[in-house]
Amino acid sequence: MQKLTDKEFDLFRIYLKEHYGINLSSEKKSLLYSRLRTLVQDLGMNTFEEYYNYMIKDKTGESSKKFIDRMSTNHTFFMREKDHFTYFSQKVLPYLEQKHKNSKDIRIWCAGCSTGEEAYILQILMKEYFENKPGWNTQLLATDVSNKVLNIAYRGVYSKESISVLEKSWQTKYFDEYNESTVIVKKSLKKDVVFSRFNFIEDKFNFKKSFQVIFCRNVMIYFDQDTRNYLIEKFYYATETGGYLFIGHSESLNNTNVNYEYLISSVYKKYDN
Numbered sequence: 129m130q131k132l133t134d135k136e137f138d139l140f141r142i143y144l145k146e147h148y149g150i151n152l153s154s155e156k157k158s159l160l161y162s163r164l165r166t167l168v169q170d171l172g173m174n175t176f177e178e179y180y181n182y183m184i185k186d187k188t189g190e191s192s193k194k195f196i197d198r199m200s201t202n203h204t205f206f207m208r209e210k211d212h213f214t215y216f217s218q219k220v221l222p223y224l225e226q227k228h229k230n231s232k233d234i235r236i237w238c239a240g241c242s243t244g245e246e247a248y249i250l251q252i253l254m255k256e257y258f259e260n261k262p263g264w265n266t267q268l269l270a271t272d273v274s275n276k277v278l279n280i281a282y283r284g285v286y287s288k289e290s291i292s293v294l295e296k297s298w299q300t301k302y303f304d305e306y307n308e309s310t311v312i313v314k315k316s317l318k319k320d321v322v323f324s325r326f327n328f329i330e331d332k333f334n335f336k337k338s339f340q341v342i343f344c345r346n347v348m349i350y351f352d353q354d355t356r357n358y359l360i361e362k363f364y365y366a367t368e369t370g371g372y373l374f375i376g377h378s379e380s381l382n383n384t385n386v387n388y389e390y391l392i393s394s395v396y397k398k399y400d401n
């Protein structure tokens with residue numbers, strides 16, 4: 129297997145940026161090498177350029193999907209940035225309950241959901257909140273560009289250790305034992321989380337109805353400022369007036385042109401005009 133040349137690195141780097149928005153700095157050559165090496169080798173290819181040519185000619189898009197499965201960073205865990213969930217339960221849900229008391233329709237998008245932990249927590253919080261309030265539709269859309277993580281999310285099998293951060297009552301109410309060391313999300317929870325592939329860069333934001341809340345946390349850190357601006361604008365127009373945007377704690381809406389009001393750290397509200 130030949131080394132990754134600078135020219136090959138640039139080919140992949142540009143491709144990753146153009147098709148997925150992910151911005152790899154020039155120091156990330158060894159990362160790209162280690163993530164793609166076995167993919168190239170398993171196809172019996174000797175150079176990275178061979179894989180690149182094969183990928184761009186593949187009209188099925190399958191090799192590009194394998195590529196993004198390798199190149200995306202999917203780290204996540206239950207209750208990550210916990211204060212957001214507290215705010216969601218204590219401020220956002222009461223606001224939505226009041227505002228949508230006639231339609232009883234809650235529309236939330238967990239964008240860049242990775243292996244599903246964040247989406248399941250949001251759905252648990254809604255189930256807890258609306259438990260004794262019949263008639264509410266709280267089905268949640270959870271998307272990611274990587275099929276690999278979506279399959280894990282959809283399967284809903286997690287280690288017992290990973291759910292130990294959840295309240296004891298939630299552990300039994302929303303998960304069944306799967307084997308000695310793992311649990312599986314109960315059907316009653318899973319049925320209200322719709323997992324789907326969505327690429328922020330290539331897919332159209334033509335949703336039937338606008339969202340009341342969008343969570344897109346720890347995704348934009350991988351994008352450059354122009355791509356962030358593009359995405360935030362898309363989120364803005366996909367959100368109803370008065371709706372919310374949650375981003376990661378290390379992210380911000382600085383230098384963007386849209387009319388979001390800052391609420392608390394990394395939580396914003398689309399202005400009620």
Ligand SMILES: C[S@@+](CC[C@H](N)C(=O)[O-])C[C@H]1O[C@@H](n2cnc3c(N)ncnc32)[C@H](O)[C@@H]1O
Pocket residue numbers: 147148149150200201202203204205208239240241242243246271272273274277326327328329344345346347350376
């Ligand atoms: C680090 S995870 C964040 C998971 C979760 N939101 C959290 O905060 O823990 C970032 C996710 O963004 C997804 N992602 C990266 N580029 C994307 C794109 N162009 N379209 C959609 N999702 C993308 C990755 O596949 C990855 O699963």
